[in-house]
Amino acid sequence: MSRQMTGAEMVVAALEDQGVDTIFGYPGGAVLPIYDALFQHPNVKHVLVRHEQGAGHAAEGYARSSGKVGVLLVTSGPGATNAVTALTDALLDSIPLVCITGQVPTHLIGSDAFQECDTTGITRHCTKHNYLVRRIEDLPRILHEAFWVASHGRPGPVVIDIPKDVQFASGTYVGPQNIVHRTYQPVVKGEMDRIRQAVAMMAAAKRPVFYTGGGVINAGPEASKLLRELVALTGFPVTSTLMGLGAYPASGPNWLGMLGMHGTYEANHVMHDCDLMIAVGARFDDRITGRLDAFSPGSQKIHIDIDPSSINKVVKVDLGIVGDCGFVLDDMVRLWRSEGHGADRAALADWWERIEGWRRRNSLGFTNSRTTIKPQHAIRRLYELTKDRDTYITTEVGQHQMWAAQHYGFDKPNRWMTSGGLGTMGYGLPAAIGVQMAHPGALVIDVAGEASILMNMQEMSTALQYRLPVKVFILNNSYMGMVRQWQELLHGSRYSESYSEALPDFVKLAEAYGGVGIRCDDPGELDAAILRMIDTPRPVIFDCVVEREENCFPMIPSGKAHNEMLLPTGIDDWGAPDLGAVIDEKGKMLV
Amino acid sequence: MNALTPPPASPPSPYSSALATSNTEPHTLSVLVDNEPGVLARVVGLFAGRGYNIESLTVAEVAHAEHQSRITIVTSGTPEAVEQIRHQLERLVPVHRVTDLTIKGHFVERELAMVKVRGKGENRMEALRLSEAFRGRVVDATTESFTFELTGSPSKIDQFVELMRPVGLVEVSRTGVAAISRGPDGM
Ligand SMILES: Cc1ncc(C[n+]2csc(CCOP(=O)(O)OP(=O)(O)O)c2C)c(N)n1
Ligand SMILES: [Mg+2]
Numbered sequence A: 001m002s003r004q005m006t007g008a009e010m011v012v013a014a015l016e017d018q019g020v021d022t023i024f025g026y027p028g029g030a031v032l033p034i035y036d037a038l039f040q041h042p043n044v045k046h047v048l049v050r051h052e053q054g055a056g057h058a059a060e061g062y063a064r065s066s067g068k069v070g071v072l073l074v075t076s077g078p079g080a081t082n083a084v085t086a087l088t089d090a091l092l093d094s095i096p097l098v099c100i101t102g103q104v105p106t107h108l109i110g111s112d113a114f115q116e117c118d119t120t121g122i123t124r125h126c127t128k129h130n131y132l133v134r135r136i137e138d139l140p141r142i143l144h145e146a147f148w149v150a151s152h153g154r155p156g157p158v159v160i161d162i163p164k165d166v167q168f169a170s171g172t173y174v175g176p177q178n179i180v181h182r183t184y185q186p187v188v189k190g191e192m193d194r195i196r197q198a199v200a201m202m203a204a205a206k207r208p209v210f211y212t213g214g215g216v217i218n219a220g221p222e223a224s225k226l227l228r229e230l231v232a233l234t235g236f237p238v239t240s241t242l243m244g245l246g247a248y249p250a251s252g253p254n255w256l257g258m259l260g261m262h263g264t265y266e267a268n269h270v271m272h273d274c275d276l277m278i279a280v281g282a283r284f285d286d287r288i289t290g291r292l293d294a295f296s297p298g299s300q301k302i303h304i305d306i307d308p309s310s311i312n313k314v315v316k317v318d319l320g321i322v323g324d325c326g327f328v329l330d331d332m333v334r335l336w337r338s339e340g341h342g343a344d345r346a347a348l349a350d351w352w353e354r355i356e357g358w359r360r361r362n363s364l365g366f367t368n369s370r371t372t373i374k375p376q377h378a379i380r381r382l383y384e385l386t387k388d389r390d391t392y393i394t395t396e397v398g399q400h401q402m403w404a405a406q407h408y409g410f411d412k413p414n415r416w417m418t419s420g421g422l423g424t425m426g427y428g429l430p431a432a433i434g435v436q437m438a439h440p441g442a443l444v445i446d447v448a449g450e451a452s453i454l455m456n457m458q459e460m461s462t463a464l465q466y467r468l469p470v471k472v473f474i475l476n477n478s479y480m481g482m483v484r485q486w487q488e489l490l491h492g493s494r495y496s497e498s499y500s501e502a503l504p505d506f507v508k509l510a511e512a513y514g515g516v517g518i519r520c521d522d523p524g525e526l527d528a529a530i531l532r533m534i535d536t537p538r539p540v541i542f543d544c545v546v547e548r549e550e551n552c553f554p555m556i557p558s559g560k561a562h563n564e565m566l567l568p569t570g571i572d573d574w575g576a577p578d579l580g581a582v583i584d585e586k587g588k589m590l591v
Numbered sequence B: 001m002n003a004l005t006p007p008p009a010s011p012p013s014p015y016s017s018a019l020a021t022s023n024t025e026p027h028t029l030s031v032l033v034d035n036e037p038g039v040l041a042r043v044v045g046l047f048a049g050r051g052y053n054i055e056s057l058t059v060a061e062v063a064h065a066e067h068q069s070r071i072t073i074v075t076s077g078t079p080e081a082v083e084q085i086r087h088q089l090e091r092l093v094p095v096h097r098v099t100d101l102t103i104k105g106h107f108v109e110r111e112l113a114m115v116k117v118r119g120k121g122e123n124r125m126e127a128l129r130l131s132e133a134f135r136g137r138v139v140d141a142t143t144e145s146f147t148f149e150l151t152g153s154p155s156k157i158d159q160f161v162e163l164m165r166p167v168g169l170v171e172v173s174r175t176g177v178a179a180i181s182r183g184p185d186g187m
Helices: A007-017 A029-039 A052-066 A078-092 A119-126 A136-151 A164-168 A192-204 A214-218 A221-234 A265-273 A325-338 A345-359 A375-386 A399-407 A428-438 A457-465 A481-490 A506-513 A523-535 A585-589 B039-050 B079-091 B121-133 B154-167
Strands: A003-006 A022-025 A045-048 A070-074 A097-103 A129-132 A157-163 A170-173 A208-212 A238-240 A255-258 A276-280 A300-305 A319-322 A391-395 A443-449 A471-476 A516-520 A540-545 B025-034 B056-063 B068-077 B095-100 B107-118 B137-142 B145-152 B169-181
Touching: A003 A007, A007 A029, A007 A136, A007 A164, A007 A170, A022 A052, A022 A428, A029 A070, A029 A097, A029 A164, A045 A428, A045 A457, A052 A070, A052 A078, A052 A097, A052 A428, A052 A457, A070 A078, A078 A097, A078 A119, A078 A157, A097 A119, A097 A136, A097 A164, A119 A129, A119 A157, A119 B039, A129 A136, A136 A157, A136 A170, A157 A164, A192 A276, A192 A300, A192 A319, A192 A325, A208 A221, A208 A265, A214 A221, A214 A325, A221 A325, A238 A265, A255 A265, A255 A399, A265 A345, A276 A325, A300 A325, A375 A399, A375 A443, A375 A471, A375 A523, A391 A399, A391 A428, A399 A443, A399 A471, A399 A481, A428 A443, A428 A457, A428 A471, A457 A506, A471 A523, A506 A516, A506 A540, A516 A523, A523 A540, B025 B039, B025 B079, B025 B169, B039 B068, B039 B079, B056 B169, B068 B079, B068 B169, B079 B095, B107 B154, B121 B137, B121 B145, B121 B154, B145 B154, B154 B169
Parallel strands: A022 A045, A022 A070, A070 A097, A097 A157, A129 A157, A208 A238, A208 A276, A238 A255, A276 A300, A300 A319, A391 A443, A443 A471, A471 A540, A516 A540
Antiparallel strands: A003 A170, B025 B068, B025 B095, B056 B068, B107 B145, B107 B169, B137 B145
């Protein structure tokens, strides 16, 4: 299994041995030997992006939709620094990436050489781990170790910085078989005693809720299946974070909708009033908890997470279970059955009755219009017209992202790719490219805002080059809508720099790239236009001109609790019609 | 420099304030790591990035064949914050093991200091007498100075340094704390 070869050839050999068929990258002086090796090994397909941030997000989209590790290859200096945003994005959303960066030759390191930067120093805080390879002898081990670290435990991005002389040097390549990481051995099986205790708590609960997150998606499709099984067995209601959408189907009977800042009224009230919260692969992010000291005050909390540092980090829980969600859910389902547990049916019936009461508030409701397209309506139509196809949705960041999360029903895991933790505008188009590379026949749609899309618009060129028929569906409100909404709520409607002036003509822009442009501003023509987009087997930019000043509701204003939600126009929980007055001074300090 | 406005008191870590209680206490952590480039930067960077404080830090390779170093960190925080610090440290890939000696039970803490004093006559004799009382050793001497080596708990060294001040303290170099648990078991 061991062969003599150059460092550059080792990189490609390791990619092949790790089962990588597609990588995303951009060449430059410090990675030329690796590009030369790629040229001679057509088994690994390289997708040439137009900006290294795009390579990172494309690798993320690839990883999230396929469950595999995403790989990117960039040059030293600016190549590496351009990738930093995507690495940070992957760190916050726990996405497995391996990023190979070129570095100046070892004897020049530290001399401020041309295109030198301290890549491992810069990326130390935005990777799960990183390596600077100083000796060819270490390269094969590090390459395989990187894949191990990226994909085991809580997944994340790993950087391998390879100086050019190490790429040229010759050494002995070793395959992945013999590589076992010495220190990094995360616990995947949960402690049985704790799981038994959890199941007993569930059987005794009167007002339970499953609060699920991206950890369920990361644990693989089997974990989603087990979650569905456990929900069906227990009859408990289930809600999810932005990252966890699709693990439990939006069409399922126990689904409450997303929770948190823009979650549904019923989901947030259930969280507030429950007596048992079962958090599965979710991390009590501030978008979820709202005001911490008022977060679910009366509940016992069980927290299942692969990362021990997530447990008791922000919210103190009664029972922490360290383990992979898939393994723990499997044990829970088994124990629930074998120990003959049953839920408290009478209490649960009362609980569901209260939930129905909250549901009747119809918190995702909006006033539709015959003359202008409402953004929520556009997402609902997009959903209706694409739900029976093999569809994947990515997004940019802003109101459109929240509307997509609220109004597009995700029934399967790995179908929803959005920048949750970092909130990176410019994520969606390159991510869609990554998804389309992993699923060539699928319908891949980036739900975009007119401001966000311009941040990585150059990737249209990539889509064209590889004939990737991705669709960019822009909810064009001529505003950085989410910024405008916060300015309306917090800053007296002073719309400082949030108007999207001097927008390009998106139809012409699509055509300039060689794609197809569609514009629609008439609700009566929307369906036909969406169908035209779907039926176009080429990249499309759809400029959907929507209501400009629509706000995204419901909303937990900053500094408020789950039971202090702001509902769509006119109806709210605490009778404060003056939007400008709902957030207090303390809330204004929060983001 | 704008000297008119005093700097605001440093805000508490946002991480520990979430679990806000005022029972902050010092904890001594032993961290066994692979002695690879950047490992110390990773550990220190974690403290800086997450707003934890470091009161003392020592590091040296303790197993040469395995290239393992032991880092001793004295930090302070609420019990919850310190537990979080421990988990965050354990998350670092080159970290083998983290032990909170303060929680685990009794442990021995030692620090080494070198203390230079300068003086003549009675001050010089007083410095020497005090050093003997503290079981210090003279490691360098001139006709007008002594450098003492002193080993002990950090508070013993603090005390010694204070006593040296009036008799001609010049400077102090301290190693930071090394610590190990009492009893037969390892970390
Ligand atoms: C890279 C980056 N810069 C700034 C922000 C802050 N931000 C959040 S949403 C938003 C506006 C997005 O506008 P648009 O893409 O038009 O979406 P809309 O909210 O209008 O749907 C901004 C500027 C961000 N999330 N990411
Ligand atoms: Mg907009």
